[in-house]
Amino acid sequence: MTELNQDLFEIEIADDSESEHISAPQYSYWRSVFRRFFSSKLAIFMMILSGIVILLAIFQPMISGYDPNVTPNINRPEMKYIRPNATYWFGTDDVGNSLFDAVWKGTATSLFISFMATAITTVLGVAVGMWWGFSKRVDTVMIEVYNIVSNIPATLIAMILVYAIGGGVWQLIFALSVTSWVSTAYFIRVQVMIIRDREYNLASRCLGTPTWKIITHNILPYLVSVIMTSISRDVPSFISYEVFLSFIGVGLGQQYASLGRMIQQYSPYMTSTPYLFWIPVAISALISVSLYIVGQTLADASDPRTHMI
C-alpha cells in the first residue's frame, strides 16, 4: 500500500460555470427533422418513387410532345390497342397513340392541378386562420362563413362552378380551392386558439412584441407539423378529387389529358383491354399513396416531440 503524501493531491478550484455547461451536441430544428425523416426506410423509398413520378411527369411530355388532340394514327387500325411491349411500354390507346406518353402528360396535368389547389388552400387557409384565431371580429364573420360552406357539399359547388365557368385547368383549380381553404382556416383557427394564450405568448406581449411577430415567431413554428399534415392530406385528396370529377364527367374537357379523364375514358375497356384502364388507375394510386406517406412522415418528423434520441 502506498503511503498518502502531498504529491498525490492537487488543488482543484471549484468553478460554478462548469455546472452550467451543456454537453449535449447543438440542437438544430431542421437538421433533426431531416434526420428523423431519413430514419424511415419506407419514407425514403416513397420519396424516391414520388420523385421519379414527378420527374417523369415534368420531362417525359417535353420529349414526347404528346397532345391528346393530335392523332396521326387514327386511321391505322394496326396501331390501335397494341398490348404493352418493348416499343410501346404501356401499349397504345383507342386512337393509336402511345399510352406511355398519354399517362405522363395526364399525370403532369393532375399533379399541377393538385399542387396548385393545395398551395392556394394552404396559403389562404393559414393566413386567414391566423387572423381568425386572433381577432374576435373576424371570428364572428368567419364562423358563419364556415357554417354555410361546410354545410353545402363541396362536390356540388365544384360541379356548378365547372358548369358555369368551363372545364379548363385553371377553372378546375379555382373550383377545387374556392371552398376548401375555409376548412383549413378553421383547422388553423382552432390550433391558434389553443396556443394563443399560452404563457410564452403572454410573456412576448409583456415584452412588447407586436401581434404579427407573435404569429410569425411564436405560433407558426409550432404549427409546422400541423400544416405539413394538412398538406400531405390535401395533395392526394385533390388528385382523387380531380379523378372523381373527371370520372363523373364534370372535370376537364375532352381536349385535356389527365388521369381522371383517362380513367373515365377507358373504364368501358376494363374487360377487353384492361391495361388502358388499370395503368392510369395504378399511377394515380401510386402518386397518392407515396405523396401521402412522404407528407405524413415529414409531418411526424417536424414535430419536435419526436426528436428525442
Place this chain on the structure above:
Amino acid sequence: MSVNNEKEVLLDIQHVEVTFNNSRHHNFKAVKDANFQIYKGETFALVGESGSGKTTIARAIIRLNDTSNGEILFKGKKINGPLSKEDKKWVQRNIQMIFQDPAASLNERATIDYCISEGLYNFQLYKDEADRQRKVDEALNSVGLLPEHKSRYPHEFSGGQRQRVGIARAMIMEPEFIIADEPISALDVSIRAQVLNLMNKFKEERGLTYMFIAHDLSVVRYFADRIGVIHNGRIVEIAESNELFHFPIHPYTRSLLQAVPMPDPEIEKAKVLKAYDQEKEDRTAETGSLQEIKPNHFIFMSEEERPEYEALIAEMEKYKEN
C-alpha cells in the same frame, strides 16, 4: 402612515376590480375593490391560495387583463384602460414580469439568443448587432449562464436555468418594477434559494421594486418587506413582513400561518388546525373595508368587528411580553 409618507409611491392601486364574463359564471369578480400601494425599492408580496385573484391583479397591472373598475397608477400615471401607443410602450419598458412556469413561458422554437433579445428587438434598445450581442452576453453572465448558451433551445436547460433565462429576459429591458408571479413554485426545492438570491442581487444592484406573488407564507417571510394577504379576490390584510408574522389578525391570515409546517414534531402534533370560516367574510363583505388597525397594519373589517380585533391584539401583545 407616518413612516410611509417619506417613501415614494411607485404603484398605486385604487379600487381595482377585475371581472370575467363567461357563460358559466356571469360577471365573475376575480378581484374586488383592491387597494394598496407599492413603494419604490421595496418588495411587496401578495399571498393567497389558488384562484384567489393574485395572478389576476398582476396581469391587470401589466395590462394582460382588463380592469372593470378602479385605477392603477404607475409613478402617478394611469396605466389601466385604453392608452396611447407611446404610453403602452412606456408601461412595457418599465414593468416586466417573471412567470411561474419557466418551461411554459419560453418559446420552445426560439433560441436563447432570441428569447433574451426579444425586448431589445421590439424597442430597438441597441445600436448595432455587436451592441446587442454584448447586451445579451452581459445579461446571460449576470444570471450565471454562459454566452455559449445563446444558440441553445429552452428544452435543453434545467428548470432553474430556464427560470434564470426568464429573469435575464426581463432584466435586459432595465425595468423599474418587476412582477414575479410565483417564480419559484415550479422549481426544485434545492434551486429555489438560488433564484431568490439572484432576484435580491438585482434588487440591490439596480434599486428595483418587486411585487412577489406566492401561495406560501414561508417563502415570502425573508424575502418581502410588506405582505398583502388576498382571499377570494379581496385583500384581507396588509402589513410589514415581521408585523404580519408576529401579529396575524385576520382569521384567514391566521389559518394560512397555521398551514406552515413547524420543524418540531412535538409542536406539529399539538397543533390544533383552525379552518377559516368563510361565512364571516361573507357577512362583512357588504359593510367592510380595508382599515388601519395598528400603524401600517391594515385589515379588512367592518366597524362592528373593530372591538373584537382590538381585543385580539391586546391579548397577543400580552402574550408576546411574557
